[in-house]
Amino acid sequence: MxxxxxxxxxxxxxxxxxxxxxxxxxxxxxxxxxxxxxxxxxxxxxxxxxxxxxxxxxxxxxxxxxxxxxxxxxQQLPFNPTEQIDRAVAGDPDHVGERLVRFFLSTWDSVEGRPRIMALVAAASTHEDAARTLREFLAREVFGRVVAGLGTDVPELRGSLVASQLVGLAMARYVVRVEPLASAEPEDVVRWLAPTVQRYLTAPLD
Incomplete structure (x- = not known):
């Protein structure tokens, strides 16, 4: 043939x-x-x-x-962002800051979560494309979702202020490892940070 x-x-x-x-x-x-x-x-x-x-x-x-x-x-993150954020926002709005900080710490301190968060933050700190993608994801699906669920004023400002605390926490505790923050117990970090996050989320910003 x-x-x-x-x-x-x-x-x-x-x-x-x-x-x-x-x-x-x-x-x-x-x-x-x-x-x-x-x-x-x-x-x-x-x-x-x-x-x-x-x-x-x-x-x-x-x-x-x-x-x-x-x-x-x-990004091989060990959680579904929308489900976890919705769960953190649900409930008493006067304690949403505490729930949010505790959620982030429980994720970051897990065996699966810590290396992924470290890699994500490290990449964003050195590569503009990675930083842009992470910034847009956090603004829309994480911090933007939190403030939208609360229905407070100036949501973009509030979201960016919360981001400054939690992204800064990730960098200081897990990437740069600033002591004594890096070795502190999670509940101590919640106690220290939650009031500031709560103020950014719900208190007047005048």
Whole structure:
């Protein structure tokens, strides 16, 4: 059989979007990681990630509830940001600062969380693209979500002030390891920091 005849009888290659499979989730995460690095958090959409991964957008939603969950998977964070932040905001608003600081510390001090947070903060401190992506993620899905849930005034200012405390805490306690903060018990850190975070969240800022 000649080469043209063999080509004519060969089965055509399947084209189009890939179905779900054992490697599909990993391929979506890889595509999202590249998209976040190139375009930042805000400019990256789940539809764009799906297109890059060659899958149907519904398949992205099948694996990830929202963009925040996809970002968490890209960074190998051991928590779902939206679920945890919503849980921290729920309840007595006069104690949301305490719940928020305790949530961050419990995540950062975990075996899974500490190396990932250290890597994320270290990368953001040395690479502008990483800093932009982390900044946009925190502004929208973490601190922005907290102040939006509380319904207080000047939400952007309040969110940035809370970020200054908690991102600063991450850098000082886990990356630079400033003592005695680095070795302090988590409940002591909560006691020291929660009143300031609470004031930024709910008190008048005049």
């Amino acid at each position: 000649t080469a043209p005849e063999r080509d004519a009888t060969a089965q055509p290659r399947r084209r189009g979007r890939r179905p779900a499979g054992s490697d599909t989730r990993a391929e979506i995460v890889t595509a999202a990681r590249l998209a976040f690095a190139e375009h930042g958090y805000e400019a990256t959409s789940l539809r764009a990630v799906a297109r890059r991964a060659g899958v149907d957008p519904a398949l992205v939603h099948h694996y990830f509830t929202d963009k925040a969950a996809l970002f968490a998977a890209c």
